[in-house]
Amino acid sequence: MTALPADSAGIASTSSLGQSFASHHGPIDLSERNVTVPKNWATGPMLLLAVLGLLCIGATLGAAVTAGADEAGSKAAKHALYAYHVGVMSIITFSVGGLGLTMILRAVRAGWSATIRRQAENVAMLIPLGVLLLIPQAIFAAQVWKWIDPAYEGGYLLDAKRWWLAPGFLGVRIVFYGVMWTLLAYGQYRMSTRQDREGDVQLTNKAQFWAQPGLLAFALTSSFAAFDLIMALDYHWFSTMFGVYFFAGAILSGVALVILITTVLRMSGRLRGVVTREHNHDLGKLLIAFTIFWAYISFSQYFLIWYANIPEATAWFLVRKENGWEHLFLLLCLGHFVLPFLLLLFRGIKKSLPLLAILAFWQLVMHLCDMFWQIRPVAFMSYDAGNPVVAGKVGLGWVDFTGVLGPVLLFTAGLIFMIRRSPLIATKDPRLVEALNHKNYV
Amino acid sequence: MSSKRIYKTEAGATVHGVMAEFANPGDLYHAAEIVRDAGVRDWDVYSPFPIHGIEEAMGLKANRLPLIVGVVGLTMACVGFGFQYYVRAVEYPIVHQGKPPDSWQVLVPVTFELGVLFTAFTCILGMFIFNRLPMWHHPLLKKERFLRTSDDRFIIAVEASDPKFVPQETREMLLKAGATRVELVEE
Numbered sequence: 001m002t003a004l005p006a007d008s009a010g011i012a013s014t015s016s017l018g019q020s021f022a023s024h025h026g027p028i029d030l031s032e033r034n035v036t037v038p039k040n041w042a043t044g045p046m047l048l049l050a051v052l053g054l055l056c057i058g059a060t061l062g063a064a065v066t067a068g069a070d071e072a073g074s075k076a077a078k079h080a081l082y083a084y085h086v087g088v089m090s091i092i093t094f095s096v097g098g099l100g101l102t103m104i105l106r107a108v109r110a111g112w113s114a115t116i117r118r119q120a121e122n123v124a125m126l127i128p129l130g131v132l133l134l135i136p137q138a139i140f141a142a143q144v145w146k147w148i149d150p151a152y153e154g155g156y157l158l159d160a161k162r163w164w165l166a167p168g169f170l171g172v173r174i175v176f177y178g179v180m181w182t183l184l185a186y187g188q189y190r191m192s193t194r195q196d197r198e199g200d201v202q203l204t205n206k207a208q209f210w211a212q213p214g215l216l217a218f219a220l221t222s223s224f225a226a227f228d229l230i231m232a233l234d235y236h237w238f239s240t241m242f243g244v245y246f247f248a249g250a251i252l253s254g255v256a257l258v259i260l261i262t263t264v265l266r267m268s269g270r271l272r273g274v275v276t277r278e279h280n281h282d283l284g285k286l287l288i289a290f291t292i293f294w295a296y297i298s299f300s301q302y303f304l305i306w307y308a309n310i311p312e313a314t315a316w317f318l319v320r321k322e323n324g325w326e327h328l329f330l331l332l333c334l335g336h337f338v339l340p341f342l343l344l345l346f347r348g349i350k351k352s353l354p355l356l357a358i359l360a361f362w363q364l365v366m367h368l369c370d371m372f373w374q375i376r377p378v379a380f381m382s383y384d385a386g387n388p389v390v391a392g393k394v395g396l397g398w399v400d401f402t403g404v405l406g407p408v409l410l411f412t413a414g415l416i417f418m419i420r421r422s423p424l425i426a427t428k429d430p431r432l433v434e435a436l437n438h439k440n441y442v
Numbered sequence: 443m444s445s446k447r448i449y450k451t452e453a454g455a456t457v458h459g460v461m462a463e464f465a466n467p468g469d470l471y472h473a474a475e476i477v478r479d480a481g482v483r484d485w486d487v488y489s490p491f492p493i494h495g496i497e498e499a500m501g502l503k504a505n506r507l508p509l510i511v512g513v514v515g516l517t518m519a520c521v522g523f524g525f526q527y528y529v530r531a532v533e534y535p536i537v538h539q540g541k542p543p544d545s546w547q548v549l550v551p552v553t554f555e556l557g558v559l560f561t562a563f564t565c566i567l568g569m570f571i572f573n574r575l576p577m578w579h580h581p582l583l584k585k586e587r588f589l590r591t592s593d594d595r596f597i598i599a600v601e602a603s604d605p606k607f608v609p610q611e612t613r614e615m616l617l618k619a620g621a622t623r624v625e626l627v628e629e
Binding site (some may be wrong): 194299302303306307309347415439 | 473492495497512539540541547548550568602
């Protein structure tokens with residue numbers, strides 16, 4: 001099936017099985033009005049979000065800069081920088097999840113996804129934003145990573161890792177991850193949007209081909225990024241599962257974002273009959289699958305460490321199970337897994353536009369909590385003979401809200417910018433007919 | 443199955459129903475819609491391969507298997523958790539590997555496994571029960587032409603147990619629906 005008329009109202013009848021198979025969504029509208037947004041769409045909200053985001057980031061970093069040099073001041077600076085780190089890592093995981101989803105959908109040749117893949121590509125294209133927002137962390141490196149000072153006495157565990165955590169090497173690696181992800185995201189995006197303009201079917205084959213080595217590179221870079229950007233905040237701790245844990249959270253939020261974006265677009269009167277309840281159903285299945293995956297991975301990590309009971313491994317969990325952090329721990333168990341799992345078991349919820357969007361939003365909020373629980377305790381950690389003993393009280397401050405919201409708001413503004421740049425679906429995808437006629441046969 | 447009429451052939455055999463052949467899946471699909479709309483209850487469609495959307499054309503409703511599987515799976519997960527907890531923490535508490543006897547973490551793998559195991563069992567068993575399997579014989583299998591449903595023929599069979607079944611009328615309905623050939627099926 002090649003060279004489809006993109007604006008043909010009768011596109012449904014080109015299905016090879018005859019018209020009665022193709023008519024279950026009614027006539028399909030592929031007009032400009034339905035599958036694109038105007039170039040000036042939502043300019044107001046976009047600018048507002050961007051300004052708010054920049055203000056939040058400015059306030060958070062300002063708090064870090066203006067903090068005094070005494071002990072209370074350095075604590076306040078650390079607080080602000082760690083809150084900001086939570087925000088930046090959240091949007092990096094969002095867009096890394098979008099990249100993973102894009103390449104997986106390509107690699108498995110998911111025909112049904114031709115109408116939703118563009119939004120995953122848009123999410124992935126925001127990777128440079130997240131990576132660039134790490135620049136302040138490089139400037140404040142001495143406060144974020146206290147062991148970065150070569151004179152810091154970190155005991156055997158640090159000495160053994162010095163070569164890997166050397167500032168220059170660490171910086172080069174982080175830049176490498178950013179460049180690699182950006183290239184992968186841009187490559188996928190460009191092949192997809194070029195097809196919109198030129199209609200060349202071979203671009204689909206090319207994108208599928210590159211998705212395979214791309215996934216390999218993606219798996220390695222995202223694992224090591226998880227080690228370098230989150231796990232290394234506390235150099236004592238090590239978990240070989242951590243890279244997968246990072247990926248699980250990322251891909252879950254990537255799916256949730258695609259659900260939210262398509263819902264917003266459908267609520268604004270677009271994608272009618274293009275993204276249907278059937279696509280919702282499949283996205284809902286992916287959401288429950290990755291919810292289970294996240295729970296499986298995070299429990300596996302916890303369980304092995306709990307069972308082996310080796311002090312330097314258990315410390316990471318012990319400090320996150322007291323001084324108020326245990327509430328967040330419980331919230332993640334129940335809110336990030338049990339509740340969404342039980343709700344998403346029902347087909348009615350997966351097929352419902354508002355309910356699935358609410359659950360997707362909920363999972364994004366839970367992902368922020370997950371990031372917060374992983375990163376923020378390190379800010380107030382106290383050590384005894386080099387070992388983490390107590391994470392200190394949660395001690396929520398306004399910087400926690402501005403630090404997390406700033407990057408997230410800026411990311412949302414970036415999403416609006418990306419959504420306007422290209423059609424909302426891959427308009428000349430050779431599998432578009434399959435996607436438009438997609439139905440879950442059960 | 444109230445007031446079951448029994449039809450006999452001239453040779454004295456009991457009539458099981460009629461089977462109608464169709465040339466292609468499209469014809470079969472449309473004929474299935476006609477039979478569905480006629481309100482026939484005891485009938486089925488036979489095809490060499492799955493036809494997407496046929497369940498809608500046949501008017502099949504979703505069955506309750508998912509609900510049963512969900513309830514049994516979750517129940518057995520709870521039973522698995524409860525039984526382990528009872529044995530380890532209440533009936534015969536042992537401290538081993540320095541873990542408290544009532545630690546929940548150690549119970550999770552078996553809880554998960556039991557949940558998955560009984561979900562699978564219920565799926566298979568429920569599938570057998572809902573499909574009335576095992577079915578060792580079926581009158582249709584005696585028909586030479588029926589065997590071609592595993593090759594290149596598409597068949598709708600309406601059974602005599604259906605309240606709306608009248609041999610001649612059912613036959614005419616199927617012919618009108620596009621059947622290339624309609625045969626009587628004996629028990």
